Amino acid sequence: MSIHTSIPFLDLVTPHLELEQELTDVFHRALRTAGFIGGPMVEEFESAFADFCETKYAVATSSGTDALRFALMACGVQNGDVVVTVPHTFIATTEAISQAGALPEFVDIDELTYNMDPAKLREYLEMQCAADSSGRLISRRSGRPVTAIVPVHLYGQTAHMDPILDLAGRYRLLVIEDACQAHGAEYFSRKHGRWMKAGSMGQAAAFSFYPGKNLGACGEAGAVSVNDEILASKIKMLRDHGQAKKYYHDMEGYNGRLDAIQAGLLHTKLGHLAKWNAQRRERAAEYNRLLCAANCGVKPPYEPSWSKAVYHLYVVRTDDREGLMHHLKQAGIGTGIHYPIPLHLQKAYGDLGYVPGDFPNTEQAAASIVSLPMFPSLTSDQQQRVVHEIRHFVQSLAPLPVERT
Ligand SMILES: *Cc1c(COP(=O)(O)O)cnc(C)c1O
Numbered sequence: 001m002s003i004h005t006s007i008p009f010l011d012l013v014t015p016h017l018e019l020e021q022e023l024t025d026v027f028h029r030a031l032r033t034a035g036f037i038g039g040p041m042v043e044e045f046e047s048a049f050a051d052f053c054e055t056k057y058a059v060a061t062s063s064g065t066d067a068l069r070f071a072l073m074a075c076g077v078q079n080g081d082v083v084v085t086v087p088h089t090f091i092a093t094t095e096a097i098s099q100a101g102a103l104p105e106f107v108d109i110d111e112l113t114y115n116m117d118p119a120k121l122r123e124y125l126e127m128q129c130a131a132d133s134s135g136r137l138i139s140r141r142s143g144r145p146v147t148a149i150v151p152v153h154l155y156g157q158t159a160h161m162d163p164i165l166d167l168a169g170r171y172r173l174l175v176i177e178d179a180c181q182a183h184g185a186e187y188f189s190r191k192h193g194r195w196m197k198a199g200s201m202g203q204a205a206a207f208s209f210y211p212g213k214n215l216g217a218c219g220e221a222g223a224v225s226v227n228d229e230i231l232a233s234k235i236k237m238l239r240d241h242g243q244a245k246k247y248y249h250d251m252e253g254y255n256g257r258l259d260a261i262q263a264g265l266l267h268t269k270l271g272h273l274a275k276w277n278a279q280r281r282e283r284a285a286e287y288n289r290l291l292c293a294a295n296c297g298v299k300p301p302y303e304p305s306w307s308k309a310v311y312h313l314y315v316v317r318t319d320d321r322e323g324l325m326h327h328l329k330q331a332g333i334g335t336g337i338h339y340p341i342p343l344h345l346q347k348a349y350g351d352l353g354y355v356p357g358d359f360p361n362t363e364q365a366a367a368s369i370v371s372l373p374m375f376p377s378l379t380s381d382q383q384q385r386v387v388h389e390i391r392h393f394v395q396s397l398a399p400l401p402v403e404r405t
Contacts, residue, residue: 009334026264045263057232060258064208067222068096071204074234118163148174153182156312175202186308199225279376296394314374327393
């Protein structure tokens with residue numbers, strides 16, 4: 001048995017204890033006005049989150065999945081369209097696409113960044129699609145029109161957006177970012193000559209405030225960031241039964257609003273997000289340093305020069321993933337796999353007709369990745385113990401020659 005205390009994969013308790021007074025004040029304020037749906041608390045949070053994302057608008061929703069679905073629908077994705085994304089993501093990405101009436105089709109990820117590989121996207125658009133007589137881009141696979149791309153900023157690192165946006169421009173495709181794991185991540189756009197925030201680069205972007213995300217509600221929540229005023233108002237209608245004015249329904253919508261209490265709690269926590277993200281970046285740099293010094297063959301994540309990642313997850317690669325996870329569990333250290341089964345091989349997507357081998361980078365990643373404990377209050381001592389245990393496990397696999405005396 002280990003004499004050490006355990007190290008959780010994620011510590012959600014500490015930040016809430018630190019902010020307990022401020023957070024309960026929000027609750028009291030809501031109780032006194034009984035304004036539980038919409039109202040000033042939601043609007044104030046939306047405006048603050050738009051500022052954070054460097055976009056003109058943010059529209060708060062009941063979840064990240066709703067945010068992505070509403071963004072796709074508002075941007076004009078129609079029933080029967082194809083939306084291109086990656087198979088290495090959480091299923092909510094493709095649920096939103098399907099539930100907007102479209103069909104997801106996949107392109108593989110880059111093996112180093114785990115995000116959409118622009119070269120694979122180009123190959124898909126050039127080789128697996130063709131223009132029909134009216135000039136629409138048609139997928140050969142499904143015979144349906146391709147209208148949008150959903151790059152996912154996985155683990156808190158943006159996809160390589162310049163070449164993706166370039167291709168989208170060339171083929172007149174919409175780009176809706178899945179920024180559900182990337183609040184505050186930045187991308188250096190050579191085209192614009194500056195750093196840009198995740199969620200500010202496509203037509204619209206979806207964020208999730210699921211409790212474990214870098215900015216988490218005390219329940220379910222999400223938002224769309226968007227620069228276009230008409231899109232923002234469409235998304236507001238979609239989340240609220242298709243009405244801009246009470247009981248005047250221009251279309252059918254959904255019940256996808258954000259509770260005022262959650263908005264208030266998120267607004268309070270948003271004030272700490274930049275600091276928390278900086279702490280995550282420091283912890284990631286520390287892991288990188290420790291893993292490099294340990295020289296144990298466990299591969300740290302790769303952050304290109306054009307990226308400032310916010311490390312929603314700290315994901316390493318190793319040959320014996322199951323063994324390592326088991327060893328860390330015995331040592332009281334929490335880990336996770338994000339994600340073990342690529343979407344194209346999930347039972348839910350059997351009908352799409354993909355087979356093993358279709359997306360090798362995704363499949364190899366899914367078989368060898370493991371997420372280590374990562375949260376703002378993680379300490380250097382805890383990280384040293386994590387890496388100590390990793391080295392211990394790797395050495396137990398291939399024992400160094402014992403020196404004889
Ligand atoms: C969390 C997440 C979502 C969905 O967000 P919910 O708020 O849980 O609906 C979508 N995409 C990705 C990549 C996510 O990590």
